[in-house]
Amino acid sequence: MSVLNPPRSARTRRPGGPAGAGGSFSAWANRHRKWLFAAPAMIFVGVLIVFPLAWTVYLSLTDSQGSVRAATDFIGLQNYITVLSDTERFWPAVGRTLAFTGVALAFEVVLGMGVALLLWRPFRGEKWVRVAILLPLVATPVAVGMMWRLIFDPNIGFVNQLLGMVGIPPQPWLSGQDTALGTTIFMDVWQWTPMVVLILLAGLTSLSDEPDEAARVDGANAFQRFFFITLPLMMPTVIVAILLRGIDALKTFDILYATKGKGGGSFHEVETLNVYAYGLSFDYNQYGLSSAVLILFFMIIIGSMWLLTMRRKAVSK
Amino acid sequence: MKRRSIVKYAAVAAAMSLGLTACSGGGGGSDQAKESGTVRVTLANHVWTEGIKSAIPEFEKSSGLKVELTQLGEDQLSDQYNVKLNAGSDEIDVMMYRPLQEGKAFAKNGYLADLTKNVSSDSGWDWKDYQEGPVKATTVDSKVVGVPIITEREVLYYRKDLLQAAGLQVPKTMEELEAAAKAIKASSPDTAGFVARTGKSAAVTQFSSFLYSFGGDFMDSSGKASVNTDAAKKAYAYYGGLIRNYGPANVSTDMSWPEAMAIFTQGGAAFYTEADSLYKNATDPAKSKVADKVGFAALPAGPAGSKPYNIPSWALGVNQNSSNQDNAWKFIQWATSKERTLAAQKAGVPGPRTSVWSNPDGTSTYPKDLAEAISASAKNGVGHDRPEVVTVGKAREIVGAPIVATITGADAAAAANDAQTAFQTFLDSEKK
Numbered sequence: 001m002s003v004l005n006p007p008r009s010a011r012t013r014r015p016g017g018p019a020g021a022g023g024s025f026s027a028w029a030n031r032h033r034k035w036l037f038a039a040p041a042m043i044f045v046g047v048l049i050v051f052p053l054a055w056t057v058y059l060s061l062t063d064s065q066g067s068v069r070a071a072t073d074f075i076g077l078q079n080y081i082t083v084l085s086d087t088e089r090f091w092p093a094v095g096r097t098l099a100f101t102g103v104a105l106a107f108e109v110v111l112g113m114g115v116a117l118l119l120w121r122p123f124r125g126e127k128w129v130r131v132a133i134l135l136p137l138v139a140t141p142v143a144v145g146m147m148w149r150l151i152f153d154p155n156i157g158f159v160n161q162l163l164g165m166v167g168i169p170p171q172p173w174l175s176g177q178d179t180a181l182g183t184t185i186f187m188d189v190w191q192w193t194p195m196v197v198l199i200l201l202a203g204l205t206s207l208s209d210e211p212d213e214a215a216r217v218d219g220a221n222a223f224q225r226f227f228f229i230t231l232p233l234m235m236p237t238v239i240v241a242i243l244l245r246g247i248d249a250l251k252t253f254d255i256l257y258a259t260k261g262k263g264g265g266s267f268h269e270v271e272t273l274n275v276y277a278y279g280l281s282f283d284y285n286q287y288g289l290s291s292a293v294l295i296l297f298f299m300i301i302i303g304s305m306w307l308l309t310m311r312r313k314a315v316s317k
Numbered sequence: 318m319k320r321r322s323i324v325k326y327a328a329v330a331a332a333m334s335l336g337l338t339a340c341s342g343g344g345g346g347s348d349q350a351k352e353s354g355t356v357r358v359t360l361a362n363h364v365w366t367e368g369i370k371s372a373i374p375e376f377e378k379s380s381g382l383k384v385e386l387t388q389l390g391e392d393q394l395s396d397q398y399n400v401k402l403n404a405g406s407d408e409i410d411v412m413m414y415r416p417l418q419e420g421k422a423f424a425k426n427g428y429l430a431d432l433t434k435n436v437s438s439d440s441g442w443d444w445k446d447y448q449e450g451p452v453k454a455t456t457v458d459s460k461v462v463g464v465p466i467i468t469e470r471e472v473l474y475y476r477k478d479l480l481q482a483a484g485l486q487v488p489k490t491m492e493e494l495e496a497a498a499k500a501i502k503a504s505s506p507d508t509a510g511f512v513a514r515t516g517k518s519a520a521v522t523q524f525s526s527f528l529y530s531f532g533g534d535f536m537d538s539s540g541k542a543s544v545n546t547d548a549a550k551k552a553y554a555y556y557g558g559l560i561r562n563y564g565p566a567n568v569s570t571d572m573s574w575p576e577a578m579a580i581f582t583q584g585g586a587a588f589y590t591e592a593d594s595l596y597k598n599a600t601d602p603a604k605s606k607v608a609d610k611v612g613f614a615a616l617p618a619g620p621a622g623s624k625p626y627n628i629p630s631w632a633l634g635v636n637q638n639s640s641n642q643d644n645a646w647k648f649i650q651w652a653t654s655k656e657r658t659l660a661a662q663k664a665g666v667p668g669p670r671t672s673v674w675s676n677p678d679g680t681s682t683y684p685k686d687l688a689e690a691i692s693a694s695a696k697n698g699v700g701h702d703r704p705e706v707v708t709v710g711k712a713r714e715i716v717g718a719p720i721v722a723t724i725t726g727a728d729a730a731a732a733a734n735d736a737q738t739a740f741q742t743f744l745d746s747e748k749k
Contacts, residue, residue, distance in 0.1 A: 066707065067426035068403045154567035155580065175569030177725075262392075263714060266517035266570040266721040282396050283710035285422065 053298075060291035068287050079292035089268065089276060090293065094300070096181060096264075097272040101249040104188045108245060109238065111189065112196030117226070119197070120204045137194040145258025148187045149174060174259055180269040187255050192248070196241050203237030204230075239312040243305065250301055253278065273297045356644045358411040359387045361394045363631065364597065365467050365666045366413070369652055372660070376651050382644055395419065402428040402636065409636045410645040416454040416463055416632045422707045423634070424457035430635040433461045435646050442650055443672075450700035451629035451669040464653045465629030465669040466661075469592040470694035471526040471702075472625070472687065473614045474599055476607060479508065479587045487614050491530065491555060494588065494617045498563040501587040510563030512577050512586035513556070515724055517717040518710070519573035520556075522702040523590055524720055526626050528552045530619030535704040535716055535740075542744055544716050545737035548621070550730045555619075557723020570721045582606060590616065593691055594630065597665045600684065613687035615694055627698025629669055667691060704740075706747055715739045 029036055060079055062072040083090050119130065136144070151158045152173040160170040173183045211233065215225045231238075253274045256264060263279050264271030271279075273293060280290035360366045366388060373384050387409075389397060398419070401409060403426075414423060423429050436444040444452075444461075451465035473494075475487060483501055488494040498510025514520040528534065533548035543549065560568060565580055574591060578598050581589040582605035589599075593613075602608040616625040633652065635645045651657065658668040663682045673679040674695070680688040704712040718739075719732035 066422060067428075069405060070426060154569055155565055155585065156583065160567075170567050172567055172569070175567065175571060177570075260571060261516070261573075262518065262710070266515070266717075279710075282399050284708050285399070286708075 056291045056294055059287050060295050062288050064287040064291075065289075066285050072288070075288070079288050080296070083289065083292045083296065089271070092268065093271050093273050093276040096270065097250060097274070097297075097300075100181065100185055100188070100252065100270075100272055101246060104185045104192070104249050105242060105246055107185070107189045108193045108196045109242060111193045112200050112241065113234075113238070115193070115197045116200035116204055119201055133194050133197060135194075136191045137198075139191070141191065141254035142258045144187060144191050145255040148183075148190075149259045152183060177265075177267050177269050180260065180265055184255055184259060184270050187259070188249065188252060191255075192245060196245055199241040199244070200234070200237060203234050203240075207233055235315040236312060239308060239315060243308050243312070246308065247301065247305065250304070273300075354381060354644065355383045355385055356410050356641065356648045357385045357387070357408060357639075358413075358648060359389070359394065359397065359409050360413045361631065362388060362390050363413075363467070363666075364594075364664065365631065365661055368661045368664045368666065369657070372657065376648065380647055380651070382647065384648065398423070398428070402426070402638075405638050407636070407638045407640055410639045410641045411648050412634050412636055413466070413631055414463065414634055416451075416465065416629055417701055417703055417705070418709050420454065420463065420632075421457060421705070422709070424460075424462050425707055427637055429457075429462040430637045430639070430642055430645075431460045431462065432464070432635060432646070432649075435650075436461050436464065439650065442654060446655070446670050446672050448627075448669050448671055448695070450627050450698065451632075453700055454629050455632045455634075463632035463634040464649055465632045466653060466658075466666075467594060467629065467631045468627065468667050468669045469594045469630045469702075470625045470627045470667075470691060470698055471523060471590055471616050472593045472596075472690045472694060473616055474581060474589040474591060474596070475612050475614065476584075476587050476610050477612045478607075478610045479505075480612075487612065488588075488617045491527075491617050491619045495555070495559060495563075498559060498588055502563040508584070509565040509580065509586040511559045511588045512564055512580050513560060513590050514574060514577050515560060515564075515568060515570050515572040515721065517570070517721045518713040519571075519717075520720045521713045521717040522626070523592075524552070524556050524717070525699075525702040526590070526616050526624065527556045527619065529624035529626070529699050530616065530621055531555065532619070532621035534699075535712075536744070540744065542737050542740040544719070544740055545730075545733040550733045552619070553719040553723050553733055554729035557720055557729060560724050561726060564724075568724065570724055582608075592630070593687060593694075594665075594667050596684070596687055611684075613684060613690050615690040623693070623697065625694045625698055626700070626702035627695050628700060628702050706744070708743075708747065712740070712743060715743055 059068070061074060061076060063075050063078075064070070064072040115133065119126065119133075139147075150156075152160075154160060154170060154172055154175050157173070159173065163170065172179055174180050207230070211229050212225055215229050220228070251274060252272065256270045256272060256275050257278070260270045262275075262283050264275045274297070277290050277293045277297065280286050280293060284290075360369070370386065370388075373386065376382070377384055394413070395415075395418075398409075398412065398414065402423070414420065414429075420429075436442075447465065448468065451468055452461075455461060455463035455465055473488070479501055480487065480497070483497075483504055485497045485500060486493070488497050494511070500510075501508060502510035514523050525535070528549060531548045531552035533543065533546050533552055535542070535544060537543040565585055569576070574595060577589065578591065578595065580586050582599055584606050596613065597604075599605050599611045600608050605611070616623050633649045635642050635649070639645055655670060655672060658670045659673050659676065659679055662668045662673050662679050665682065668674075668679075674692070680691075683691070703709055704716060706712045715736055719729055719736050722732035723729045
């Protein structure tokens with residue numbers, strides 16, 4: 001009897017779908033598979049990126065301070081007005097952030113290109129040299145900061161003792177108001193040039209030899225071949241290196257905090273936007289103001305990255 | 318192609334993050350901790366912590382509770398609290414905190430449980446035994462929110478050998494201190510006459526004793542800013558001037574105690590003013606090149622006398638959100654008992670209990686001159702070493718600015734006037 005009259009659900013199921021109660025789910029899953037497969041990623045993006053960002057935007061519009069759970073008032077764009085009219089801490093911090101990033105990047109790219117060119121052609125002991133060059137890259141930035149802080153110590157530091165041996169008076173390095181930022185840029189260059197070398201070397205080795213050889217046959221010298229053949233061909237890679245390193249340099253925090261502490265030193269000499277925002281939240285507990293700084297900072301990063309990406313597209317064409 | 322790879326990476330990242338969350342979720346919730354009788358204690362890196370750490374098995378044995386200890390550096394500890402307590406976390410039961418730095422803010426935010434009943438519940442443990450200053454600092458709005466564990470006063474560290482060589486007496490007044498520092502710097506240019514903290518924020522606590530001894534304070538009795546009074550201006554000029562004129566060559570303006578202490582213990586300075594609780598760094602031969610040459614004296618007297626701070630630098634509190642408050646209190650009761658306080662004090666941590674100080678055993682391990690300096694300072698000490706406000710970090714930066722300005726050669730009076738305006742604006746903003 002039952003064989004002759006199968007259950008209704010079985011009769012109506014779609015061809016190809018499995019039988020039983022799972023059938024309807026499977027059918028539903030099949031229909032929505034493009035959403036289903038993307039769901040984990042979307043949840044991830046939602047929970048870890050969109051929510052924190054939205055929360056930060058919300059906080060930046062309130063007068064939240066002390067505790068984020070305390071009652072807050074919605075104050076609109078007041079925090080942004082306060083921050084943007086702050087010429088004492090905010091704008092100098094913007095200046096320092098851009099100066100730090102710009103100068104460090106310039107050194108890293110030029111030095112990185114130089115080293116990459118040296119390592120380009122195979123030579124004896126190549127492996128060892130590459131390992132040695134990569135060493136700074138694997139050290140923790142905080143440890144790097146601590147190490148350089150000791151080396152640059154005005155009284156017991158290695159650098160000043162070395163200078164003393166050749167009769168040069170001790171320099172303030174990290175402790176000087178004018179020299180501190182430069183010294184931290186030096187540390188950044190020391191640590192991150194290897195990464196630029198790595199990227200540029202990968203770009204160089206993927207270049208075809210033919211244009212270079214053709215130029216050589218035509219009698220171009222090394223200088224001409226680099227500036228008119230290699231560099232233009234390398235431009236997309238160079239921009240990738242600038243993009244990756246630029247984002248990192250803008251966000252630099254560890255080295256600055258490890259060497260100069262909260263507020264970037266007694267005169268805020270190395271206080272970048274990141275250090276400033278950190279101080280606002282963790283030292284002053286002004287979450288609203290700090291969120292406004294972070295949102296502005298975020299916009300600066302997005303803006304500069306957009307400019308670079310546009311440039312890369314233009315170069316790739 | 319590009320879009321597909323992004324999704325792929327996001328999916329991998331999502332899987333990883335889910336995996337990580339799953340791991341951290343296994344750590345055990347509050348109920349589990351309550352059932353298993355675990356007390357989660359967060360402590361700072363400090364000599365006191367070292368002592369308590371080795372005694373914890375004792376407590377675990379006698380109470381049947383298990384202690385889960387987290388130990389962090391001062392700044393990391395502070396950041397942890399800001400994140401966890403802000404999120405209403407119940408992962409911390411007992412917390413070591415700085416009453417003068419964070420006490421007001423924590424109490425205002427409701428992070429600290431009210432311990433008023435607990436402290437008076439056990440007469441054997443004896444809350445009345447605690448010194449008045451420390452008790453005041455852990456009481457907010459007449460509620461006890463913490464039990465002090467470490468007290469500090471500023472004392473003068475000096476080099477006996479250098480003083481003897483220069484034929485100098487231990488300075489009793491600020492004038493004598495300056496003259497002695499000057500004499501030593503003049504006779505041996507490589508040795509600084511005086512060293513102390515120079516960091517804008519770090520120096521404030523040590524500068525405070527100079528400020529009081531010159532007759533000033535950060536705020537007047539009505540709560541108005543008072544960092545540009547004549548007394549304050551003189552104090553700024555004096556402290557900054559000592560470092561500028563007789564301090565180490567190339568002095569940095571970022572020194573906190575580790576840097577200043579290093580200069581002193583490496584033999585680089587004749588005088589150093591610092592908290593007494595750090596004395597072991599100077600007298601321990603493993604850490605100090607001048608361990609056997611260090612002498613101690615009370616802070617030299619200024620125009621208003623010798624008025625060092627006398628404060629509790631650390632206390633134990635209970636997280637308001639902890640579901641394990643009874644056990645947390647049991648831990649505090651044990652860790653701050655008379656016996657434990659005596660043991661800690663003998664190991665070099667000046668405690669807050671009167672009975673321990675009046676017990677000869679309590680000062681037996683201290684250098685004699687240090688014990689005398691401490692007892693003198695405890696008598697005329699002031700109960701705070703920084704502005705008593707909610708956002709202490711910001712206040713310290715403001716009132717500390719004239720210190721660094723003076724060290725770098727700026728006019729102390731002008732800097733004090735600027736600080737006064739900024740500090741009053743800050744105080745007004747806190748009242749809102």
